[in-house]
Amino acid sequence: MSLLDRRTFLKAGSALTAVTLTSCTNAKQAGANDLAAAAPDWNAFGRSLEGRLYRPGQTGYATARQLFNPRWDSVQPAGVVRAAGGNDVRSAILFAKKNKLVLVPKGGGHSYVGASTISNGLMVDLGGMHGLSYANGIVTVGAGARLYDVHAFLDKYGRSLPTGTCPTVGVAGLALGGGMGVHTRAYGLTCDRIVGMGVITADGVARNVTASSDPDLFWALRGSGGGNLGIVTYFKLATIPANKLGFFKLTWPEFNAAAVVRGWQKFAQTAPNTSWGNLHIDAQSNGTLSIHVLGVSTTGNAAAAAAQLESFVGSRASARSITVKTHMEAVRYLGGGTTSPRTGFLAGSDVLKRPMDAVTITAFLGAVKAAARAKTPASAIIDPLGGQAAKQPSGGSSWPWRSALGVIQWYSSSQGKAAQTFITNGHHAVQKYSAGGYVNYLEAGRANSSYYGASLGRLRSVKKKYDAGNFFHAPYTLV
């Protein structure tokens, strides 16, 4: 949905409120029964919950509705449920249905477009449902758990998971939309490790979703993004060993930029599955570009991976570091610590179908260079796919980009017009090679269908099967 569509939707939300208020006023003439039918009974709903309900004006509401990005602080849900368990989630779905409220679930609250909050609707925050347990290689994760907590818990058992890096990102949003990180090539995406989920669907039914029970829903939930098909209350994920990781960081001067992009593309295509490295092109405030690759070897020895990348680039890096880190050292290093402060940003993505040609590489670098010249904070970061991520996991997955080379993220810590211009320029520069967008990097102004590739048709059928009335319908949901 475009920004325009989102505005229209939000306006429609306000119009709905206005209509409700008008009917409340007229209800004096129409009679008390009609008033009862028109106005949601928030008090009764709040009392029915094991967790808490926050309403505008109440203590705690301002904090309860916050997401990671302060950009969405002005969005005012009609209510925020801090769910204590599956019963609260089910009650919230039934309450929202009865009262025709738009409902959105919230996990870690890191959605790029504020998809886990909704003006005049009901936010269901699963943050309190963060319990963890482990047995026989499988971790059960409450849908409100954050990445750092999951890693710290699993470390006690010598286990880990392939995830993204930000410590406060929610497992729910990350896993439902894919989940890329340093283990992607060795072990696949986070969604590929899901073996079961507790899901409450639009009819209020709690399901144990696996490859054999509700196989369509299992397929769909692995990679199509949160908020579309039901509310997940817990995940069961197959863990991986918490081994030491070898790290390399290689930096090149700007005049090597095109060669580094070419070399990185060859690395992404041909390096062993144990090697991973993401390419960063950062705009500097003095108008220049800073270029580096942060790499990981799951063998623990990154020297060979670094040397292979340098040979593909055709020149030795101007600065290089090679280190080895334990599992938790690596988690903290990649996440910048154990937590992450709320941060404003604007970002978007392009999924790269295959290596870019020379003309496109020049345009790609030109998009970041233009931002550097305009003094706009800007980065283009390309995460490699391939390896295990190129293979369908057992039970299948709706994540549509198995054959792609990598995912470009266009990121700006500024949020104004200049940041949007940078992202738009970036899209334009790589248009010929873009297959679509990564659903975990949702952005305003692009068609929702562009996140689903060849999975779109089957996803629409699954949506019809489990949510025929389109109850889970918000600005960025699957249509």
Ligand SMILES: Cc1cc2nc3c(=O)[nH]c(=O)nc-3n(C[C@H](O)[C@H](O)[C@H](O)COP(=O)(O)OP(=O)(O)OC[C@H]3O[C@@H](n4cnc5c(N)ncnc54)[C@H](O)[C@@H]3O)c2cc1C
């Ligand atoms: C700082 C930062 C770093 C990031 N790093 C990475 C990275 O390394 N790799 C990567 O792949 N991605 C990364 N992301 C993107 C991230 O994966 C997505 O933003 C993800 O959707 C966030 O999940 P969340 O639970 O925190 O967000 P939320 O905003 O809570 O949820 C995201 C979406 O999922 C829905 N949802 C939430 N909980 C549930 C549930 N229980 N059931 C059903 N739907 C639900 C929401 O309604 C919303 O639509 C990063 C994002 C940020 C802001």
